[in-house]
Amino acid sequence: MKTTNIAIDGPAGAGKSSIAKEISSELGFIYVDTGALYRTVALFAQENCPDSDNELLERLDEIDIDLSFIGGTQRISLNGEDVTDDIRTPEISMGASRVSAIPEIREFLFDLQQRIAREHDVIMDGRDIGTVVLPDADLKIFLTASADERASRRYLELKEKADCPTFEEIKADIIKRDYNDSHRAVAPLKQADDAVLIDTTDMGFHEVCEEILDLIKERLDIEV
Ligand code: DC
Secondary structure (H helix, E strand, O other): OOOOEEEEEOOOOOOHHHHHHHHHHHHOOEEEEOHHHHHHHHHHHHHHOOOOHHHHHHOHHHOOEEEEEEOOEEEEEEOOEEOOOOOOOHHHHHHHHHHOOOHHHHHHHHHHHHHHHHHOOEEEEEOOHHHHHOOOOOEEEEEEOOHHHHHHHHHHHHOOOOOOOOHHHHHHHHHHHHHHHHHOOOOOOOOOOOOEEEEOOOOOHHHHHHHHHHHHHHHOOOOO
């Protein structure tokens, strides 16, 4: 039976994951955060071969990534160890952006993403889901917001934590990652021709969810 696939792409901090989580739980779909895959490869590189991309490529067969979905929430493990929380650091964010530019790494993660979408109704978020991974997705959304707004949302999320970076540091990281992710040669971040653009700079969380749910009602033959 054909599964329903919804692709959400966009730059770092645009709200993809919180929106996708909310909508997938509303629809009973699983939510796949593909950034976590690149982050997990970056964690392996940080721990095992921080100085050499060649060594990382030689050791790709030592990387076993497993995704599980508990109550619709994704957990990710690297060689049997749950690393879901360990991959959420600024170093790993930047490392993920770096390793994601390597074509062999993208190829390494490609089949896994396509297989999950073949087997489940999914909302999958990332940078190249609508353009490369799921070009035939039933609905494609490109979610964006200004760099200031994205940095300030991230800052609000992080500010209670120890070692919270400053707003300026967060914004600089976001701008650097935007540049890396949209200028790499393979599968750069870009809006698919048939994606719906939603700029959330001046929108609240619920407003964005409503807009996407309306699109789903309009375009897909499923009950919302
Ligand atoms: O969504 P995120 O911030 O967790 O993603 C981390 C990095 O991984 C991001 O800077 C670019 C890369 N990425 C990618 O190249 N393609 C994807 N589909 C998802 C993430």
